[in-house]
Amino acid sequence: MKRYIAKRLLLIIPMLIGISFIMFTVMHLAPGDTASIKYGMNPEVSGSARANFDKMYDLDKPVLVQYGLWVKRLISLDFGSSLIDDQAVMAKITSRLPATLLLQIISLFIIFLIAVPIGVISAVKRNSFFDRIMTIFVFIGYATPSFWLALLLILFFGFKLGWLPISGMSPWYTAYLDSFDRTKDLIAHLVLPVVATAFGSLAALSRYSRSSVIEVMNENYVLTARAKGLSSSRIVTAHILKNALLSIITIMGLSLPALISGSFIFETIFAWPGMGRLGYEAIMNYDYPVVMGVGVIATFLTLIGIFLSDIAYAFVDPRIRVGGEK
Amino acid sequence: MNAIIEVTDIKKYFAKKSFFYGAEKMPVKAVDGVSFTIDKGKTFGLVGESGSGKSTIAKLVTGILVPDSGKMSIEGDIDIVFQDPFSSLNPRMTIRDIVGESLFVKGVNREEIEDKVVKILHRVKMKNMECLDKYPHQFSGGERQRIAIARALVTQPDIVVLDEPVSSLDVSIQAGILNLLKDLQEELALTYLFISHDLRVVEFMSDVVGVMKSGKIVEIASRQEIYSNPQNEYTRHLLSSIPKI
């Protein structure tokens, strides 16, 4: 088990290198090779930034050498500084990270807590009224353009009904509130972004949970459990759920990249002061150091998430935990 | 003696893959120094329990796998019939294409292929000849095994490896296939390597029998010797385990 964890953890490093290399190459795809053309696209780039940029990327050297040097600096978490305002990239990201993590983790919890029960109930009561309704919900949820949903949410709950705030996380007035009201205000600001973020994954995961539970229900050991005279609740909780959870955990891990991808859209729509919006703005401004920084950190977070799901999997599955494969 | 197959001290180890990357230190010794010879026109029966390495021998002799060490000399063409007729026939090919493929890849022309395919299907006693344009799932297990035998024999090989050819069939079907194999051997002067876990079937089919355990042949002798006067402890144990009628 320890070896398993260590190996999984070590795997993160080559993945990170591979992904950052792809991004690095993509940046060099931008038309023109020299820094001046890149600046030409954005008049906001200041003189000192240009100097920084040249230094940061050693643009006179071959791409591979440039990449090597960049990785060397990355080890000390030095992503250079922004071309727009000269701030250190790392500082910019760390100031935005908590907002993103808050939104993502809450969404993840909500997805898990709602989708799995929906899937299990639909599977156990297959073809019931509940199952049919949920199937329709799932198919629609899966096909809905999420940004469109976000717009509709803003239209109804923001403009028409005026129930919920539609943008930002903590406006200026929160400084004057006590902690209880501040939390209340934060929750109000979270509702719409969380709903928009969670909606698509919710549909996907409940569908997936349903089919994994059905698959497990067809296994011979479930027949054994029934032949033993166990009650149906015992069969579901002790035999079906734990086995179905194995594949659900895997898919949760694999859905993280989609969730992070969503953050670039939703943080922009809801003006959420997180890393996703930072990344989007950086791309639009050709702010390469920030783009690279956001890309690497986003990937790192995804990899950590997948690592955690691997650990959870190993924890549930004795074939990995105990070993001794026959 | 005119040995058509001569296998000397072949070995095949598989690196045991652990759950994720990296091989474990202890390889599985699937075949661990096996030697035997088969005379022309005879049947060599290879019997053993699961994991004994008998199927690996089939793959080594037919060239699907390459031995790590040892010598094999095989005089003549060789073909194979597998255990499971549900998996040994390509579900998306017609019977004509399945049986005729080995002729096709050798560049035999269309009429000749058709002719040979029809002849061999007659020979394995496929009852209706409308089967040519049908697909494997339209046949029963026994019929599929006949088709598999036809495929193996269409190029007129000298040697056929039969890897558990009746193990997944019902006993009443099994009898027909075993009889057919005996008939074909006589008509076409075939040499068989007959692999099975069932000592009774091996006794019925073989001239010489080898008993395998954990990658090694523990006893090898004529059929009469093995069944009436077994020398090895394990052979005796196996024989005593068979329920008697």
Next chain:
Amino acid sequence: MNKRIIFGIVIIFVMTLSAVLAPFVARYDPLKMDLSEDARLEKPSREHFFGTDNLGRDVFSRMVYGARISLSVGFIAVFISLGMGIFLGGISGYYGGWIDSVIMRIVEIMYCFPTFFLIMMVITFLGPSIVNVMIVIGLTSWAGICRLVRAEFLSLRERDFVQAAKVQGVSNFRIIFRHILPNAMGPVYVSATLSVGGAILVESALSFLGLGIQIPEASWGSILTAGKVYIDYAWWLTLFPGLAILITVLSFNLMGEGLREVLDPKLRERK
């Protein structure tokens, strides 16, 4: 026949047909502006089924032409990812060894990476255009199909009919194309159908962020985006394009799920 497949096919067929026959289906020139006060932001009516936009253009006509772009992005992107996925997955699964290791590492990277960010980067740096959008979506979405094809190849490679073909001296080329590939395609069809919907969604999200199709051409996503400024008093500008995307993606998903039910032996009744 499966109800879901029929529903999916009918809708996709109608959408595709009206996209192809756009000049006959649309009643107005999609680019014709009418800036007079009473022609702009008109509500849906008999004259203009889906109303008019801020420049007085007929939204229905724009959407019929937009279908051309949205659908072709979906189809071509999937075509690219299908080609790459089958090729790489096939050689990975059939040959194994170091080729397999290299390809699978790349696939894992694609899996663990928020690809949307990469797509945004590439489109921005290369400049947004329909062709770029198609290619980039295609090049970033092959990993799933690759893994699927590889898994099929790995298991089919060990099947007895492939082993038998090897014994009979059938060439690798023929084994791959005659024996393995036809048997591996079932799940690939399912995945490809579902991916078309996915690609349409990604294109619309890109357009929404201003990185997709550029004016004057329009996809459903960009029509929707242009309308979002007026969401408060011209709801039809966002509602109809969104619904069009939803219904189209839904049809592809239903068709894919239907295909899965038909093709997946696990879902069929057990013998």
Next chain:
Amino acid sequence: MENILKIKDLTVTIGGKEVLSDVDLTLLPGKISAIVGESGSGKTMMSLAILDLLPDVAARISGEILFRGKNIFDMDNKEKQNMRGNSISMVFQEPFTALNPVMRVGEQITETIAAHKIISEEKIQGCLKGLLKMVKLSEDIASCYPHELSGGMRQRIMLAIALSCDPEILILDEPTTALDVSVQKEILDLVMGIQKERCFSILFITHDFSIVNMVADEVHVMKNGRVIEKGAKEIIFKSPENEYTRHLIDCIPKLGDERERLPESE
């Protein structure tokens, strides 16, 4: 003698196809009855029907299965649960898939006891030790997961589960088909030994007449969902009335067989 299980005119239809047709069968206390048949004969359906575990998909059932005089199709869920694993228990063919891979085998045994008996945890653990000893496994096996055990060991665990509540009827559905011959012998000897001691009834389902010869008192031969012949073992083997029965016995190669060819059926 009074019967313990009586099946009357049982007909089961799945998806429009009759898998069992007018089956009659009587099980006597303390006796071993075998059901022999080839694939598709409906023998597995029989065993599932007795525990009312037939697949839900369009299974239409007529006829009666009387356990101690009560029709199991008239029982409510509670009564059925009480019967399954307690009065009638079952061992399946595939020891590799019949055990839950993520639960320790000890718990898979004890949960059966806990489901049927109201006794203390200590006593349950005592039962567990006794059961493991009975199937000739060491006590520390209880903390293993199924993947750590061999096929034969797993089938012993299945046997321990099935015997954990002292059933009156044990159904064995091809219990040794997936095992090697030497392991088969051990398992069969074990089952026969325990049965002699405890005198429950066994319904032994198999395709193999040589196993029937080894274990059974009574034999039922099935073909295409029908029982085509039944009777005491000695009679069936010596003078089968039905052509098919005779063929099934004759077509197996026997040790020391002098025949050049085996009889083929049409």
